[in-house]
Amino acid sequence: MNISGATLTKRSRYAVINVDSGGVLSVNNPVTGRVFVLNDVGRRVLELSDGATPFSDIVNRVCTEFYGAQREQVQEEIEEFLKACNGAQLIEY
Numbered sequence: 001m002n003i004s005g006a007t008l009t010k011r012s013r014y015a016v017i018n019v020d021s022g023g024v025l026s027v028n029n030p031v032t033g034r035v036f037v038l039n040d041v042g043r044r045v046l047e048l049s050d051g052a053t054p055f056s057d058i059v060n061r062v063c064t065e066f067y068g069a070q071r072e073q074v075q076e077e078i079e080e081f082l083k084a085c086n087g088a089q090l091i092e093y
Contacts, residue, residue: 015090034088045078049091
């Protein structure tokens with residue numbers, strides 16, 4: 001599925017967000033058992049998945065906020081990440 005024109009929404013009723021004492025963020029779905037440990041980019045992508053921000057805007061924001069990021073590579077990696085999150089029922093689009 002191509003998500004380049006999609007608007008993404010977190011499915012918070014399934015997601016449990018944890019921040020450990022070292023500041024590491026993880027998101028898990030207790031129903032599916034899937035756990036994602038997020039880096040700064042993954043954290044920002046999920047923050048921007050607010051139901052109002054289109055995928056293309058998320059990519060643009062990440063490219064702007066994380067200086068030096070190549071747009072094409074960022075788009076591919078975010079798309080893969082979001083597909084995995086969708087499969088774990090953490091977001092929907």
